[in-house]
Amino acid sequence: MPSKPLSVRLPLWLVLYFILWTVLPFALSTSYPLDVPEGIYWGREWQWGYYKHPPLSSWILYSFYYIFGHIGPYILSQCTIALSLWLAYQLGRQLMSRSRAFLGALFLLAIFYYTWPSLEFNHNIAQMPVWLGLVYIFYLAIRQNCWRYWLLFGLLAGAGMLVKYTVALLIITMILYSLCTPYRRLWLTAKPWLAILIALLVFAPNIYWLMQHNWLPLTYASARSAEDASRNGHLAALGYLGTQIINHLPLLLILLFTRTRLSLRTPIQILLHKSDWRFLLWMGLAPTLILSCAGLIFGLGLRDMWGMPMWGLSGLIIVALIPEQVFADKSTSLLKAIVIWVSIVTILMVTYVEFGARIRHKPSRMDWPQTALASQADEQWQKLSSCKLDSVTGSDWVVLLVASYSNFAPSVMVSGDAAYSPWMSSRRLQEHGTLALWPDNEQPKVPWLQPLAQRPDLVMKQGEWTIAWGKLPDREPLKIRWQAYIPKRCLK
Template sequence: MPQNAAFKGVVYLLLAQLLIWGLLPGLLVESLPLDVVEGAYWGREWQWGYYKHPPFPAWVLHLFYSTLGDMGPFILSQLCIALTLYCVWRIGCRLLSCEQSAFGVLALMGVYYFTWPSMEFNHNIAQMPLWAAAVLLFHRAITDWRYGDWLLLGLVAGLGLLTKYSTLVLLAAMFLWLLWRPELRKELLRPQPWVGVLAMVLLFLPHLFWLMQHEFLPFSYFEGRSARAVEQGWSAWGALRFLLVQLIDHLPLFILLLVAGFWRRSYWQKPDSNAGFILFMGLAPALLTVIGAMITGAGTRDMWGTPMWNLSGLMLASMIPAEVLRQRQRPLLWAFGGFLLLLTVLMLLFVGFKDQIRDKPSRTGWPDEALAQTLSQVWGEHTECPLQLVAGQYWPAELLALELPGVSAVPESDLRLAPWADVRWVAEQGMIEIAEGDRPRWDKTLAELGDWDAEGQFSVPWPRLPDHEPLTLSWRLWLPHTECVD
């Protein structure tokens, strides 16, 4: 690990970035972002799966939220970025010079996914360190063929599948690399890789059982997302559009390199002889995604690219001589430092004042505490039994469930999406359903519960826009049919 001033400058710059983005947003928001609310609530139910995704990110998010409050999800998100950068550093030091590795890490801060989207922890962000760790362990495994490396790779791959099924794309890229390299292909009969496969399967098995018990719910969600992408014209040429968007997401990086003086042809070289692995693992997942979408006709979503570009910086680093990087240390640090400072200022303005700037309420400006308190009062006016179930659109229902201890949510008012609840429980404990606005169109999914016992609405002012039209929620409730249990 180099100890020169330039390397220390990279470390200090990234530490400042990660600390500011991890600590300050949690102090500025009124309520948590959309995906964070959903994940934090899911994790509280401790299921082996949820109707949209596998369970691992939700479990971890719940632990951070329950321990650190609103700051927890933002800290977790930046911790994922930090772990990703560390794994990328280790990969670079194995295959390139340490100067190139340091540049490969710094360059990632010019890739869109490593900055702005990292404010909202979700399954895409959770994949990033797991993909980076998997590539690192894969290279160690095929280099040294130690059982421990293959076992760790299997465990990380299993966690990746418990994070998002798109990890299969990365595993497919690894398998293709093994088949492509003759010296590795003949080693596939050795027991070490199969130890990793066994570990991965055993780790994923409980979720597989959950999928079988719940009619493979996440795949229905995926089909719906893909179908909407197709309806929006994202299928035929949409797969290629996916690649174009990924290129645009790298545009800040290319601009920063030009600012730092890397427009000279003499600063570039053909990729290093050790760069084949980096180039293949860096490009194959996106290309496989596009090929798969074109073959199946499925739609693609731009944010699926989030974990696919961990190696972008190293791919560029392999084309720049280490001597050039040593010469251009200062311009690089100034360019990236100025860019990150600008982004940080914009982030603080966005998180703290976007409602006022746009004169429009945002998800992170919802009065969650006031809503929860008012909803509890409404329930308490009709029964002395504790409120245990809130149904409705998944955002407000799960947001209120997070704020109300001991309360579970029924997203989209659909009991099929809430394995922790059923009709019998609703009949025994009662439930309140909510909907935005004063003229709700109640979903028919709860028709089996029969007529409700009371209905009404209430309004709460927006904390950041007190003069704006208040937030109105309509409600209807079913009272408990049994005596309250203390």
């Protein structure tokens, strides 16, 4: 007997899932994941660009951090995943039945990228709804050819480029699709050209910033790619493709365990327009294939996480391959399998965050004593100075942890090249001083720091802290060396 029709109402378990993935990592971890404090300190400076990435993702992250406090990054990350599911559903409704679109959107939770990596909000997570939103609006624009959709597409394309430059790959994919299909006639009208103009206008401030800062993010990305290419060469692209398949493994196992049969004939029968199947495959697969071919041909170093935003259509592609009778029989089983999977991955997440340090006998990035570090820094500065702590510098990870939990909300001067922290200057340091921090076994190279010790209007104090590892009480305590450069007018 066929199962009853799949309900497309928002299920309670999905709401509970997002609440748990927001609250539990925040409650159980003792420090932010790797990229979060970096994004916070970038966003705090409100620049039109940063030495690794364009600015929009960091602006949004800092806004959530400022409004919601320390839990803000976790709220934002899960809102991003939820928005991605909603956009996949909205696009699916344009292509197929509501029940198929609903299940296709939920299938995204069976892709690894949409679960575990969402603990850490970064530019890859931020791209997920951008890619889906662009595909959705592009579909409406070419189908209905309305001014509002083309204008919205231009705005979103420009904003997407302000999230991460790899969005350009999706835009190129869309242009190629339009040129290789009957939609090429649209280029004889003003609408797509106006969309491109709007996108360029939105993106223009970052282009100006790049020109003023020697194209720093592109230089950084080129160096990272060259580093990866030197290890694996042209074969890095094959490893990249293999990783993308592995990240779909939970979804493939769900299909296997529920014995859900797929058929290549089904899409033509169930999609509302015959050309929609070609659209789905092109938008869902072409970006990865283009990137992989470029890696094979030119020996580019491809990082696995670059694929995170590229699979927002995987669920819709899979659900479009399920024959009608099979879908009627298996939809409830597939939904139950998704619930089981998200329950398993939630339990694994809790185990990792709470007990991972003890299991591995060493801390992860989420196991550092962030609150203790920030409190110690604040107390030390207040003992020495009557002025606000304006900035921190030193070992990047320690400094980022302090900056994102300190009550002073200090700026960060990154180690290495002074160009990485354009908001800092020798004059600012002379006027306000700074606090330098680094682990006992490390001596970072910090711009402008050495001359400060010779300034007559600054007093240098130094010392060492010993801070226990909260989740590893038997581990040797963390030793932090510090140097405080205090303006004489502020010295206590």
